[in-house]
Structure formats: C-alpha cells, structure tokens
Amino acid sequence: MTNAKRDSDGVPPPLPLDPVEHERVFPVAGVCSVTTPDGAGHGILCTLKGAPCVLTPAHVLGEAEDEPHPGLFDRRDARVSAARRARVFVAHRVCDGNVNENEVAVTRLRLLPEVFFAFSPAPAPGRPPDANRMDYALCACDVETHTSETSTSDSQNTDAVSSSKRADFKKRTRAALFTRALEDAQLSETCEPGDELHLGACVGKETRVSDVAWRRGFVTAPPRRRRDDEAYPYAAGLGDIAASRGVRATRVSLRYDARTVSGESGAAVTSAPRRAFGELDADFAARRKAAHALGSRGRGALVAMHRAGGEGEDGEGVMVCEILRDVKETLAVGKVRDAAEEGNAAVAVAELAREPRTSSRGARSRAAAAAAEVVASLPEQAVQAMAMWIDRGGYVAVGPARVAAAAEALEQALCDWVAFDPTSARLAAGAAHALGALARARMRPSRGGGAGDACVIETLDRHYANEAVREKARWAHRVRSAAKA
Numbered sequence: 001m002t003n004a005k006r007d008s009d010g011v012p013p014p015l016p017l018d019p020v021e022h023e024r025v026f027p028v029a030g031v032c033s034v035t036t037p038d039g040a041g042h043g044i045l046c047t048l049k050g051a052p053c054v055l056t057p058a059h060v061l062g063e064a065e066d067e068p069h070p071g072l073f074d075r076r077d078a079r080v081s082a083a084r085r086a087r088v089f090v091a092h093r094v095c096d097g098n099v100n101e102n103e104v105a106v107t108r109l110r111l112l113p114e115v116f117f118a119f120s121p122a123p124a125p126g127r128p129p130d131a132n133r134m135d136y137a138l139c140a141c142d143v144e145t146h147t148s149e150t151s152t153s154d155s156q157n158t159d160a161v162s163s164s165k166r167a168d169f170k171k172r173t174r175a176a177l178f179t180r181a182l183e184d185a186q187l188s189e190t191c192e193p194g195d196e197l198h199l200g201a202c203v204g205k206e207t208r209v210s211d212v213a214w215r216r217g218f219v220t221a222p223p224r225r226r227r228d229d230e231a232y233p234y235a236a237g238l239g240d241i242a243a244s245r246g247v248r249a250t251r252v253s254l255r256y257d258a259r260t261v262s263g264e265s266g267a268a269v270t271s272a273p274r275r276a277f278g279e280l281d282a283d284f285a286a287r288r289k290a291a292h293a294l295g296s297r298g299r300g301a302l303v304a305m306h307r308a309g310g311e312g313e314d315g316e317g318v319m320v321c322e323i324l325r326d327v328k329e330t331l332a333v334g335k336v337r338d339a340a341e342e343g344n345a346a347v348a349v350a351e352l353a354r355e356p357r358t359s360s361r362g363a364r365s366r367a368a369a370a371a372a373e374v375v376a377s378l379p380e381q382a383v384q385a386m387a388m389w390i391d392r393g394g395y396v397a398v399g400p401a402r403v404a405a406a407a408e409a410l411e412q413a414l415c416d417w418v419a420f421d422p423t424s425a426r427l428a429a430g431a432a433h434a435l436g437a438l439a440r441a442r443m444r445p446s447r448g449g450g451a452g453d454a455c456v457i458e459t460l461d462r463h464y465a466n467e468a469v470r471e472k473a474r475w476a477h478r479v480r481s482a483a484k485a
Contacts, residue, residue, distance in 0.1 A: 027179040028298040029268040032090035038062035042266035052178040056266045059122040080113040115140040143170040185320035186301040188223040196272035199258040214297035217258025221249035252322040260309040271300035325362040332367035340374040345381040348374035352413040356420035365421040372430030379441040408445035411452040436476030439483040
C-alpha cells in the first residue's frame with residue numbers, strides 16, 4: 001500500500017541500496033580467555049592473511065617501565081616469554097561424531113610468538129592510546145588440545161591413529177573458531193556518535209570458561225579525525241566536542257557506554273545494523289530485530305578491542321582497523337631494515353617515495369623514519385635507487401644530471417615526510433641525518449638544495465629541546481653550508 005500510494009503521488013519509491021561493507025553479516029566473533037603470570041583478560045580470535053591469531057591488549061601480557069618503540073619483538077623479550085606462558089582457552093560448540101552440537105567444549109590455544117608477534121605498548125596510566133602506544137599484542141596461535149580429548153582417548157590405541165584424530169580435530173576447530181579476518185574490520189572514518197555496538201566478553205576464566213556474553217552499547221566519542229583530512233571536514237571537531245564533555249578520544253580509539261567490569265580487557269566490540277540510505281522502515285526493522293535475536297549479536301564487523309573501563313564510566317576501545325594499519329607499518333619497518341642490512345637501499349627509497357597523505361597505514365611515519373636512517377647510512381646507494389625509481393623503464397646509466405635529479409627528488413621526499421609528521425622526533429632526527437649525509441657525499445640537488453636547507457633549520461627550531469635531534473640538525477646545517485662554500 002505504501003509503494004502504491006507513493007506511485008499514485010507521482011513519486012517513485014526509494015530503492016534500497018546495498019548495505020555498506022561493515023554491515024555485512026559475519027559469523028559470531030570469537031572471544032577467548034587469556035591468563036598470564038602478569039595479568040588476565042580476553043582475546044579476539046582472528047586471522048591475518050589467513051593465519052590464525054589472537055589479538056589481546058599488551059598490558060595483559062605485562063607492563064614494563066621502559067617500553068621500547070612499537071615493533072616486532074624477538075624471542076628474548078619479556079613479552080614473548082609471557083606470550084609463551086599464556087594460558088588461552090575458548091569455549092565453543094562443536095558438531096562431530098563424539099560431541100553433541102549443543103554441548104559446549106573448551107579448547108586450549110597455544111600462542112606462537114616465534115611465528116609472528118607484533119605489538120604496541122600501553123600508554124601511561126590515565127592517558128588514552130595514540131598512534132605510538134596503542135596497547136595491543138597480535139600473536140600467531142594454533143589449537144593445542146581439547147578438554148574431552150584426553151578423557152575419550154584410549155591408551156591402547158596406536159600413535160598413528162591418535163595423531164590422525166588430533167590433526168583432524170585441529171583442522172575442524174581452526175575452521176570453526178577463526179572466522180574473522182582483521183582485513184574486514186570497520187573503518188574508523190565510518191564510526192559516528194550514537195552508533196550502536198555489541199560488546200562480547202567471556203563468562204568464566206581458563207578451563208571454566210563457558211560462553212560469550214554480548215551487551216549493547218552506543219558510541220559516546222568516535223575516533224578523532226585529522227584536522228587536515230579533506231575527505232571528512234565535517235567531522236574535524238568531533239574530538240573537541242567529546243573533550244568538552246569530559247570524554248577523550250584519539251585517532252586510534254573510541255569510547256562507548258556498554259557495561260563493562262574489571263578484567264574484561266580484550267573483549268570484542270562489533271558493529272550493529274544501521275539504516276542504509278533509501279532503506280524502508282520495515283526492512284530496517286526486520287534487520288535490526290534479527291541482529292538482536294538470541295545468538296545473533298556479535299555478527300557485525302569488528303570495530304574495536306576493549307582495553308579499559310570500569311563500573312560507572314565509559315569503556316575505551318582501540319580500533320581494529322588502526323591495529324591492522326599499525327601492523328602494516330611494523331612490517332614495513334622490518335622490510336626496510338632487513339634490506340638495508342644487505343646493502344639494499346631500494347626498499348627505503350620506495351618507502352620515502354610513498355605519498356604520506358594517501359597511505360593505507362594512517363598517520364604513521366615509523367617506516368619513513370627507518371628509511372631516512374637507511375639513506376643516512378647509504379647515501380650513494382639511495383640516490384642510485386631514486387634514479388631508478390623516477391624512471392622505472394629499466395636500467396638507466398647514472399650521469400651528473402641524473403644524480404642531481406635523483407638527489408633533488410630524495411631530498412624533497414624527506415621534506416614532505418617531515419612536513420607530514422612534524423612532531424615525530426625520530427623522523428626529524430633521521431631526516432636531518434639523511435640530508436647531512438647526502439651533502440657530505442657530494443650529492444648536489446638540481447635546484448640547489450634550498451628545500452633541504454629550510455627543512456634542517458625548521459627541524460632545529462622545532463626540536464631544539466631534544467638534544468639528539470638538535471645535534472644532528474646542527475651537524476647537517478654545518479655540512480650543507482660547507483658543501484656550498
């Protein structure tokens with residue numbers, strides 16, 4: 001009747017558009033219990049490039065006073081040791097020949113930090129997370145054992161049969177548990193105030209974990225946008241509005257009013273259906289009712305990982321999409337440094353040649369800082385690699401004009417990254433060192449190097465209180481001045 005009435009009025013009925021990507025219906029997000037010698041919390045079961053992983057707050061694995069910069073940890077680190085000793089359990093319903101589909105089975109997972117382990121340290125107490133301290137740990141894992149496996153196993157069976165059953169159990173359990181990919185996380189730019197969320201936390205701990213309880217909540221402070229973000233100019237002041245209400249949110253976090261208690265750090269936060277443009281009331285009501293039905297919560301896209309929040313205050317979560325961007329940045333830093341150890345500066349040049357404002361890793365410059373350090377240690381190789389980059393049609397003989405053009409492009413790339421993230425002390429020190437090393441190696445830019453000189457002076461003025469940056473900027477200024485004399 002409604003459509004007929006609208007047709008009689010001469011106005012066509014609205015056509016429902018396809019729902020946006022983060023409103024697709026996924027399997028229910030998996031949440032596990034994580035217990036370490038230094039703390040306890042939850043973890044989100046997910047995959048990274050198809051490999052099973054557990055995402056948990058870094059403070060659950062222990063808090064250190066002298067946290068290093070974010071990155072990949074080696075096996076000697078205390079965090080890796082804590083991950084190896086972590087007891088991870090998940091409750092799930094399985095359906096095979098031995099277990100009834102309504103029975104809850106508890107499975108233990110084993111963290112594998114030697115396979116993959118990326119993290120970002122927790123912020124100082126009382127401070128919200130930022131791009132350098134996001135408070136997460138992403139660790140590879142695998143299914144280890146089943147609580148009913150030892151009770152049903154016959155000691156007289158052969159080892160081959162037991163191994164076959166165990167491999168089959170692990171394969172089925174991995175397929176049932178790790179159904180969420182980090183790549184499908186909701187983008188922070190689509191999160192708005194008042195959006196409904198579902199927060200899932202485990203009931204019980206360790207072997208007593210029984211289920212995942214899902215609660216409703218609403219966004220009180222969305223992630224803060226960059227003020228120079230041209231794509232979302234209307235949202236530039238949302239962070240200030242939230243701060244005026246006593247709620248703090250950063251570009252990597254959000255806050256919500258879902259009920260939380262102590263010990264639930266690491267719980268999963270998923271999206272709830274929102275009305276699509278042109279969607280009819282009846283269709284949206286049906287979708288919304290289905291999303292709130294028993295057993296249907298937690299089927300939205302992964303939005304955040306809960307990290308803090310007590311009784312009577314808003315919860316705080318770290319955006320999963322920002323965690324994925326941070327992992328990409330960490331991997332890029334490793335690639336730059338691994339290539340530099342072999343005397344290859346091409347990876348560092350390719351990193352500096354990226355457009356900072358169109359990066360898929362967010363407002364991060366750790367890889368660019370590492371690339372600047374490589375340019376400082378290998379200036380000749382970096383200029384040669386830049387010469388190949390600006391003309392990628394094949395090998396080109398490097399002559400004086402070619403060297404000058406490559407040096408100009410390399411210095412301009414360094415200046416662009418410093419202008420993109422002027423507050424980063426590591427990037428400032430690396431760029432100043434690289435600009436001085438290029439001048440010392442007699443790599444004279446085609447335009448005289450005026451942009452590089454201005455960048456060094458601006459870096460000296462901005463970071464004068466930082467002794468390390470100040471000394472490198474002074475040295476670069478002296479070397480560049482002497483090279484022009």
